Amino acid sequence: MTHQPDMPEPKGQVSDAVKGNWVDHLAPGWTRPYLRLSRADRPIGTWLLLLPCWWGLLLAAASTGRFGLFDVWILVGCAAGAWLMRGAGCTWNDITDRDFDAQVERTRSRPIPSGQVSVKQAAAWMGLQALIAFAILLSFNLPAILLGIAALVPVLVYPFAKRFTWWPQVFLGIAFNWGALLAWTAHAGALEAPAVALYLAGMAWTLFYDTIYAYQDTEDDALIGVKSTARLFGDSPRLWLRAFLIVTVVLMALAIILALAPLNNMLVLVVALGSAWFLGWHLAWQMRMLDIDDAQNCLRLFRANRDAGLIPVLFLAAAVLL
Template identity: 75%
Template sequence: MSGKTETPEAANASTGETPNDANGTVADAYRGNWVDRLAPAWTRPYLRLSRADRPIGTWLLLLPCYWSIALAASSTGGFIWWDLWLAIGASIGAFLMRGAGCTWNDITDRDIDAGVARTRSRPIPSGQVSTKQALAWAVIQSLISFAILLTFNTPAIILGIVSLGPVAIYPFAKRFTWWPQIFLGIAFNWGALLLWVAHTGSLSWPPVVLYFAGMAWTLFYDTIYAHQDKE
């Protein structure tokens, strides 16, 4: 015996395994996040499916919405009270739809995730929830988001429904292209179009330019993120 006491982290490093304690902590979530510390135990797998323990993704989805509201307001003479609800609705919707999208991604990638060190501790491959439970959770989040969308004008509702296409396709993009980031950009920046339409009632060139600028931004940050899985 060497006389050394090996920590769990060191043991996992030597075996190639990913830390995942009895509480179901996800390997690539930062330690001490609010889900691990404060959420009731039974909710944690579902919140982890939604990446509630990593809120940066919600911001990446939400910021194009805020930019679009500001752009639309500046083009029509300033902010109106309706814009306050658009911002609130977009905030709630971004959290829920990011959660629904991540849940859907985990459902479709469950077999791949089981073989990747960074993702094998996620709720589905680690056995915290079943695929059916995860699917039900994705539907619940989507329906609440749809209820919020119904408070917007008709063109925005139609555009919101159309956005489900890119969301549904994105998890499969890595199976047929080397550039899945493009599909993420299409989905994650949709708010640039939707919130302009929710404010003005129609689409025009400024939000389209903003949309493609957001896609370029997504290509940048998601390419960096993708390099984490090279090994």
């Protein structure tokens, strides 16, 4: 049998993109640099931004005992908004980090440092995505709209955090879990304590998964002076990761109890608490599998957090249906 040569990688493919992704193989050629700026070839970030939105909506719906057509729109609107705002945020990140990205092996193939798009083109693309997302946001109630506007502050600050703190993952957590506050408010009409507890649980979860992600770049980050929790924790991250796991589970359980205990429905409460319990087991499995010296292992476990984040979605959806 003759050996079949490997298919060449598509022109301009980013090094850490999902192999065989639709952007590199199906999207029109002129759109690919812009879709790569939005990380459409790496969908995990959209999931990690979206899932806290769905947590907040479903927990709010379970607490009120109602889920209507507008809630379906909130689900869909959050999905579209997460894709757009993740894209706009990543484009902003690539604009601000273009000089750093050119010095890091994993990121030098991104569209700006590789010359696929100019900074002006990237800025225009960022603005277009943000405007469409804002149009979606306007369909929600006023408190949710105001929260959505406020979310721009951590989005703008995050790319600079690794320049001045060892904890840039905190700033990522602030930005990436804002949807838990927004989606709860879009359903309930007001921001309440359970949403805040859920938001803080999401921040702890972000610290967990993004620390794992950051171990891919520790050597390059050290050379160029970029800070991260991975560099801070060094060869001993497990104590910290275990702490993030525990805080995630405890705060998510607290959010569920605050939201659902007043219903006096033990079945609904127990089913919803399965969110925190089984999410915790998934994070524990990630810790057992983690090899911080293997970049591919870190990337694979980071991507596994889509499935981890879907666990609360399933249990909270079941609680809504009961």
